[in-house]
Amino acid sequence: MARRATKEHSSTDDLDARKATILEAVVNEHVDTAQPVGSSSVASNADVVVSPATVRSEMVALERDGYLAQPHTSAGRVPTDKGYRYFVDHLKSGVLGSAQQRQVNEFFAHVRGEVEDVLEQTSLLLTKMTSYTSVVVGAGHSTSTVLSVQLVNLDARHQLLVTVFSDGAVVKHSIMSGFDVSPVDVAEASRQLNALLIGTTLDARVQVPSRTDHVATLVRDAVSVLHAEQPTAEGEQVFIGGSSKVAEVFDGVDTVRKVLGILEQELLVVSLVQDILNQGLSVAIGAEHGYEPLSSCAVIVAPVTIDNMPAGAVGLLGPTRMKYREAMAAAQVVSQHLTRHFAGEEERG
Amino acid sequence: MARRATKEHSSTDDLDARKATILEAVVNEHVDTAQPVGSSSVASNADVVVSPATVRSEMVALERDGYLAQPHTSAGRVPTDKGYRYFVDHLKSGVLGSAQQRQVNEFFAHVRGEVEDVLEQTSLLLTKMTSYTSVVVGAGHSTSTVLSVQLVNLDARHQLLVTVFSDGAVVKHSIMSGFDVSPVDVAEASRQLNALLIGTTLDARVQVPSRTDHVATLVRDAVSVLHAEQPTAEGEQVFIGGSSKVAEVFDGVDTVRKVLGILEQELLVVSLVQDILNQGLSVAIGAEHGYEPLSSCAVIVAPVTIDNMPAGAVGLLGPTRMKYREAMAAAQVVSQHLTRHFAGEEERG
DNA sequence: CGTTGGCACTCGGTAGAATTGACTGCTAAC
DNA sequence: GTTAGCAGTCAATTCTACCGAGTGCCAACG
Structure with missing residues (x-):
């Protein structure tokens, strides 16, 4: 932080005490009224102990340095984003009512x-x-691990994969199979999926069975649909x-x-x-x-x-x-x- | 497509062809321009074959019967809700572009x-x-039945109840137990819950175990938290x-x-x-x-x-x-x- | 020197008057 | 029954004058 050596020019990041007080008064007033605020209303603020004229001359400095702006010639001043920034940076943390x-x-x-x-x-x-x-x-649950996977039969060709993550998130994915699946197959696939996935994160690569029977296909479909989740939204x-x-x-x-x-x-x-x-x-x-x-x-x-x-x-x-x-x-x-x-x-x- | 059986206003619910045409013209024009529409612009409509003066006299009738309104004396007419209602009821179903x-x-x-x-x-x-x-x-899934229930251990005193419904909906509920729950207990509770709930709807009353051991308590908690879902929102x-x-x-x-x-x-x-x-x-x-x-x-x-x-x-x-x-x-x-x-x-x- | 009161000036906002123009309802003729 | 014509109405617009809030500048003051 630069010291407050010159009160003119160069937007040093620090304002002298009086300018700071005036800026604060302007911000507070403007937030309240939504109107440009003039020198006299600033001067009437309890924290400001100088006359409107002095306030005015300080205000031109604040405007030159970019903390305040004038909507038009004969109006009061309004804080700029930079003005708000200064205000916020020097705000002592408020307390809740x-x-x-x-x-x-x-x-x-x-x-x-x-x-x-x-x-x-x-x-x-x-x-x-x-x-x-x-x-x-x-x-998102991108870093959390799989706690449990379960495959549920909606009907013979239509399963629901329900995955529970360690952070308590539950996601579902539907799977359509091109063949009739028996409850026994589903249970077996469910068992294999659990063995395969529990403890892994979504981006972990897992070894899926390469066989072509129903159960293996189900398992492959389930894993791929689950891992497809990743890129969409991170959850x-x-x-x-x-x-x-x-x-x-x-x-x-x-x-x-x-x-x-x-x-x-x-x-x-x-x-x-x-x-x-x-x-x-x-x-x-x-x-x-x-x-x-x-x-x-x-x-x-x-x-x-x-x-x-x-x-x-x-x-x-x-x-x-x-x-x-x-x-x-x-x-x-x-x-x-x-x-x-x-x-x-x-x-x- | 037109329905609306209630017809007991002072005026019949049906307008003669010319009034209907004029009303339609007013609605179309007003929807386009958002402005009150005057007699002359109606008369210039291709479907209207009479002069502005005639349109005017029809308009006073339409206004008397509540289909149109005048924002102020020297302005054009604007459709009332009743006017829009007539328009909509007599709309031949449109075709999409x-x-x-x-x-x-x-x-x-x-x-x-x-x-x-x-x-x-x-x-x-x-x-x-x-x-x-x-x-x-x-x-909501108020009428659908439970396909599967599963209890998952998040940690020893913290379980997650995951319920799958026949319509494919999945809901979760956390359960905090006042005691440590072993994985064996969770598995057993899960099994019992399945036996108890599968095939039921949410508003069905089920016979919960009255014993005081861990598993029974878990089951009771799970059932009650699941059934508590009902009144909140119907899902x-x-x-x-x-x-x-x-x-x-x-x-x-x-x-x-x-x-x-x-x-x-x-x-x-x-x-x-x-x-x-x-x-x-x-x-x-x-x-x-x-x-x-x-x-x-x-x-x-x-x-x-x-x-x-x-x-x-x-x-x-x-x-x-x-x-x-x-x-x-x-x-x-x-x-x-x-x-x-x-x-x-x-x-x- | 910084601060201040005073003063002339600027300019947006408002209030009132005048004007416009888009309507109407009415009436008399077709 | 329909229409053209006409007088009347009233919101919106424009113009004007004016007010006043607020400025910048300057001279005086401690």
């Missing part, structure tokens, strides 16, 4: 059920807390809560359309969240994530871990003009609770 | 995979074809495609918000579709379905059957000002293809 804290505790004290259900509920919790659209991503699950909030939080119908269009593409949402996490960020503002249609959005993410391994993430999506402090606190607290929840489940049990 | 027909054929020639995946893809197909939001509902699956179309097709942001809010509540969507089907309708216009927030929408539904049993439905949701002919044709064709697809799967296999 006690009511919200209670809401979260209450929620995690009572959730039950399958992982998927918990994640979905969590997503709803997050939107209810923040009024922003939330995204919860559950990690990540995405739960999006409160898409309708998008329409409440953005004003332009076209923005709403663009954002919803993105949210519909779940794979894209996964990579968005993944990208942000990979960049080590907890917030991506405006164009930082590189998804153009979301350039008027900010995305907050917080990782969820199981046994210190990344196991997903929770996220919030709002306008760049969003209540970062509250939203970040919510995301963080919920992600921690979620992490603890899954750890707790392991431990109990 | 050849390009679209090809698209559908192509699609159903190549879809593969699990029922859920097919339904989801179908939903995307429908939105792509029509540019409206689509809803595909897959029937219907809903696939909604193109929610973002909502933002394209409606103009008011508040309408968008309301409609999205409804779409988020999947249970509500299921009952909406169910209600409309129960009323025997294929289209619900405006307030006909009784869901107030959707009063500016029209919903088109077409049933999907398996073995002549209702097995779900496909639907399209758009503004009352929607292209009924095309949309209805699309819904119908797709539902038929879907019905045939599932029938075909049974047959092959």
